[in-house]
Amino acid sequence: MFSFLTSCEEHGLLRESKWVGVVSNDTDYIIFVKAYSKAVKLDSFYINPKKKLNREFTERELGFTEGIFYFPEGSLNEKNRLIDSVVIVFEGHKKIVHYCGGKHLGNCESIPNNLVNLWEKRNQIVDKDGNLLFGYLYKYNISFTEEDYNSAVPF
Numbered sequence: 001m002f003s004f005l006t007s008c009e010e011h012g013l014l015r016e017s018k019w020v021g022v023v024s025n026d027t028d029y030i031i032f033v034k035a036y037s038k039a040v041k042l043d044s045f046y047i048n049p050k051k052k053l054n055r056e057f058t059e060r061e062l063g064f065t066e067g068i069f070y071f072p073e074g075s076l077n078e079k080n081r082l083i084d085s086v087v088i089v090f091e092g093h094k095k096i097v098h099y100c101g102g103k104h105l106g107n108c109e110s111i112p113n114n115l116v117n118l119w120e121k122r123n124q125i126v127d128k129d130g131n132l133l134f135g136y137l138y139k140y141n142i143s144f145t146e147e148d149y150n151s152a153v154p155f
Helices: 146-151
Strands: 018-025 031-037 040-047 051-058 085-090 094-099 132-134 137-144
Touching: 018 040, 040 051, 094 146
Parallel strands: 018 137
Antiparallel strands: 018 051, 031 040, 031 085, 085 094
């Protein structure tokens, strides 16, 4: 008995959506970013000067993300998973603290460069021949500039 396996990814069929968060460091300083929930650090990363950090998530992984941040599967329960503060540190000299009175940061539209904000929906992604590569691409772009550094508070 012979059997043949075929791919479900034929041209024209919907592919899995993709989420990409891009954080640009346009300053001359290493930036350390830390996300917290009720004073517990959930995730952190750094970006070298004049570089970009890309964080990509699949549909399955999205259940473990908040904006640009990722939580390892099973690390948190639903009650304490929401990010309520983010600290951006410029090489240990200055910092910016995003805090929304204990509420989820995604609900604070007044915060500039909010790393927990909602994703922006983009068009379907196709290759040069028009074949669908992903269902949709959701992309989130944030840039930290010298202006952010200058407005940060010294330690």
